[in-house]
Amino acid sequence: MKGISFWFFFSGVVYVTLGMAWGIEMGMRHDFQMAPAHAHLNLVGWVTMALFGVFYHLVPNAAESGLAKLHFAVATLGVWLLVPGIAMTLKSGAEGMAIAGALVTLASMLIFLLTVVRSRA
Ligand code: HEM
Structure with a gap:
């Protein structure tokens, strides 16, 4: 496993x-x-990032596109905002970070949707 698929899988672990x-x-x-x-x-x-990693391992053409790097950056930012955001919501009721994380995480999945459609043989 190498390149973007490694980084997705490694992050998940x-x-x-x-x-x-x-x-x-x-x-x-x-x-x-x-x-x-x-x-x-x-x-x-874990589950989502690892699945992305497996997909990019199975579809090397998708892994080599610039969109895959953007996908990794957006997916990573999503996790970094969403998880602390949910924790903050539970602790203090402040929802802003969780909402931002949810929207960034959705954006990551939309990039992946485009990637999957583009990789159809
Ligand atoms: C060492 C491994 C893990 C430990 C010790 C652990 C421990 C816990 C504990 C103590 C809870 C709270 C249970 C309660 O509220 O009564 C929980 C909830 C949960 N865990 Fe884990 N967990 C582990 C791994 C995982 C993994 C790998 C996943 C998913 C891939 C996962 C998904 C969940 C889910 C979905 C809930 C329910 C959350 C909720 O009720 O809001 N856990 N876990």
């Missing part, structure tokens, strides 16, 4: 490692307030 540690920490403290933020770190950060 980093996020799930953090997500699992966060889950263990919640369990040890018997405080599950952050469960939705933990869930999104694991599902948007």
Whole structure:
């Protein structure tokens, strides 16, 4: 695995490692307030990023386009805004960062939608 597919997959593994540690920490403290933020770190950060990585590994033409690099940047920004944003919403009710993260994450999926359509044989 190389190039953008490696970076998607590697990021996903980093996020799930953090997500699992966060889950263990919640369990040890018997405080599950952050469960939705933990869930999104694991599902948007690990499952989604890893699936992107597998796609780009299977479709090398898509991986080599400039759009794939933009996709990685937007998807990464999405995780970095969404997960702390959900945590902030749960802690203090401030929703701005979560909304921004949700919109950036949606933009990342729209880029991927275009990529998938363009890669049709
Ligand atoms: C070491 C691994 C993990 C530990 C210790 C862990 C721990 C936890 C804990 C303590 C909760 C809260 C349960 C409650 O509210 O009663 C939770 C919720 C959740 N976790 Fe994890 N988790 C782990 C890995 C994962 C992974 C890999 C995923 C997804 C790929 C995941 C997805 C979720 C989801 C969807 C919820 C429910 C969130 C909610 O109710 O809002 N977890 N986890």
